[in-house]
Amino acid sequence: MDFEKFLDVLRALAREDVDYVLVGAVALSLHGIVRATEDVDLFIRAESENVERLKRALRAVWNDPDIAQITAGDLAGEYPTIRYGPPGEGFVIDLLARLGSAFTIDDLEVQTVVVEGVPVRLATPATLYRMKKDTIRPIDRADVAALREKFGIEED
Numbered sequence: 001m002d003f004e005k006f007l008d009v010l011r012a013l014a015r016e017d018v019d020y021v022l023v024g025a026v027a028l029s030l031h032g033i034v035r036a037t038e039d040v041d042l043f044i045r046a047e048s049e050n051v052e053r054l055k056r057a058l059r060a061v062w063n064d065p066d067i068a069q070i071t072a073g074d075l076a077g078e079y080p081t082i083r084y085g086p087p088g089e090g091f092v093i094d095l096l097a098r099l100g101s102a103f104t105i106d107d108l109e110v111q112t113v114v115v116e117g118v119p120v121r122l123a124t125p126a127t128l129y130r131m132k133k134d135t136i137r138p139i140d141r142a143d144v145a146a147l148r149e150k151f152g153i154e155e156d
Contacts, residue, residue, distance in 0.1 A: 001034075005061070005089060006040065010118045012057035015078050018044040019055070020109045022122040025130065025143075030113060033146045035139070039083075039092045043105045043123075046075035046097035054095070062086045070095065103131060123150040 006026070013020055022030070044054060051072040058067045064087050074082055080097035097120030098104045109124040123131070129147045132140040147153055 002090065005086075006091075006114055007028045009040070009057070009093070010115065010120055013054070013062040014105055014119055015060070015114070016053040016057040018053045018057055019047075019050045019105070020121060021105055021110050022060075022120060022130065023096075023108070024087060025127060027122045028143060030120065030122055031128070031147075031150070031152060033143070035143070038090065039094050041096065043108060044097060045105050046072050046080065047088045048072045051075065058084070058086075058093075081120065099131065115124050124151050126153060 007072035021043040022041070023036065023043055025035055026040050027034065029037075033068070041107045044050065051070060051088070055067050056069055058064070058070075066106055067084070070082055074080075075095065075097040084094040084095060086093065109127045110121050111124050112119050125147050129144060129151075132144050132147075135141075148155065
């Protein structure tokens with residue numbers, strides 16, 4: 001993943017005051033648990049005004065007419081995930097409004113860290129643990145073990 005492009009996205013999200021939380025492998029990396037990934041996972045508040053700010057932020061980074069297809073209605077719908085593949089990039093951005101009935105953006109504990117001068121809203125280690133602990137993917141199980149070891153998180 002192009003780290004500079006990722007920072008451009010974060011800068012644009014901050015400029016547009018998008019209500020988001022970074023989760024997934026990139027959030028793990030910012031907590032010091034590095035593993036390979038080809039996507040950026042963002043929880044997004046699925047309200048029209050926030051999604052419009054998100055689209056402005058993405059347009060500031062990419063001149064892509066497909067950004068217009070991102071809607072709050074889709075994020076608030078039955079399948080609350082949109083996968084956006086920026087043109088010419090080696091990564092995708094997964095926009096999530098909820099994970100089943102287990103997590104919405106309001107269920108996430110958030111901390112702000114500054115990465116190269118850019119404020120980043122990311123899920124806390126405890127939140128990432130809760131999000132991953134009951135999944136069956138082997139990579140998630142490895143993430144859970146790493147979170148427990150690094151942050152002393154007790155098994156439930």
